[in-house]
Amino acid sequence: GAVVSQHPSRVICKSGTSVKIECRSLDFQATTMFWYRQFPKQSLMLMATSNEGSKATYEQGVEKDKFLINHASLTLSTLTVTSAHPEDSSFYICSARAVGPRFPLHFGNGTRLTVT
Amino acid sequence: DAKTTQPTSMDCAEGRAANLPCNHSTISGNEYVYWYRQIHSQGPQYIIHGLKNNETNEMASLIITEDRKSSTLILPHATLRDTAVYYCIARNTGGGNKLTFGTGTQLKVEL
Numbered sequence: 001g002a003v004v005s006q007h008p009s010r011v012i013c014k015s016g017t018s019v020k021i022e023c024r025s026l027d028f029q030a031t032t033m034f035w036y037r038q039f040p041k042q043s044l045m046l047m048a049t050s051n052e053g054s055k056a057t058y059e060q061g062v063e064k065d066k067f068l069i070n071h072a073s074l075t076l077s078t079l080t081v082t083s084a085h086p087e088d089s090s091f092y093i094c095s096a097r098a099v100g101p102r103f104p105l106h107f108g109n110g111t112r113l114t115v116t
Numbered sequence: 117d118a119k120t121t122q123p124t125s126m127d128c129a130e131g132r133a134a135n136l137p138c139n140h141s142t143i144s145g146n147e148y149v150y151w152y153r154q155i156h157s158q159g160p161q162y163i164i165h166g167l168k169n170n171e172t173n174e175m176a177s178l179i180i181t182e183d184r185k186s187s188t189l190i191l192p193h194a195t196l197r198d199t200a201v202y203y204c205i206a207r208n209t210g211g212g213n214k215l216t217f218g219t220g221t222q223l224k225v226e227l
Contacts, residue, residue, distance in 0.1 A: 004159075006159070034214055034215070036217075043203075043217045043218060043219050043220065044154075044160070044217040045217075046214055046215075046216065049214060091157070093159045093160070095159075095160075095215070104150060104162045104165055105162070105215055106162055107152075107159035107160045107161070107162075108159050109158055109159045110157070110158065110159045112157070
């Protein structure tokens with residue numbers, strides 16, 4: 001089945017530094033990938049839609065200058081959390097879908113970010 | 117995408133069938149019903165989806181009512197590893213393809 005790989009699975013960084021998270025579709029091409037964030041005991045909240053070769057579309061309330069998204073190829077999207085603060089500590093999850101409206105979205109295993 | 121309503125939590129004995137209901141009374145004709153589950157500290161896992169016919173795969177069965185206003189996910193023989201939050205999502209395939217997650221049902225499978 002379709003596999004989405006996310007790296008790293010866990011990262012701890014100091015306040016003020018930047019962290020990059022990678023999302024790869026391993027056995028299919030994904031023109032669109034999605035980035036979600038999940039706080040403890042809450043559901044997933046969509047942050048942005050990443051489109052290959054064009055600018056990402058951000059959901060309302062998500063700062064595009066803080067959460068930089070790059071989708072340079074059909075199999076790779078990256079999310080960079082810039083100038084991280086403790087309130088950015090969360091579980092970040094990416095998803096991707098093979099081409100075609102009936103294919104389901106598949107999710108990576110998430111990245112646990114802790115900002116100290 | 118249509119709003120879905122699920123019970124907050126359910127319990128099931130191991131080895132028994134787990135039947136998880138979902139209401140989607142405002143679903144439109146071109147919206148599929150998708151089911152995902154999320155085991156603690158992992159990304160959501162795709163289970164099954166359907167439009168109007170019942171569907172079955174190696175993981176589960178999906179029963180959609182004739183009027184499409186509700187559906188039931190059936191795990192035929194629940195195990196402890198099926199303990200997870202189960203999300204029912206109505207998704208318009210032409211609407212950017214993103215998935216909007218509700219609060220889901222916390223299924224607890226017990227001995």
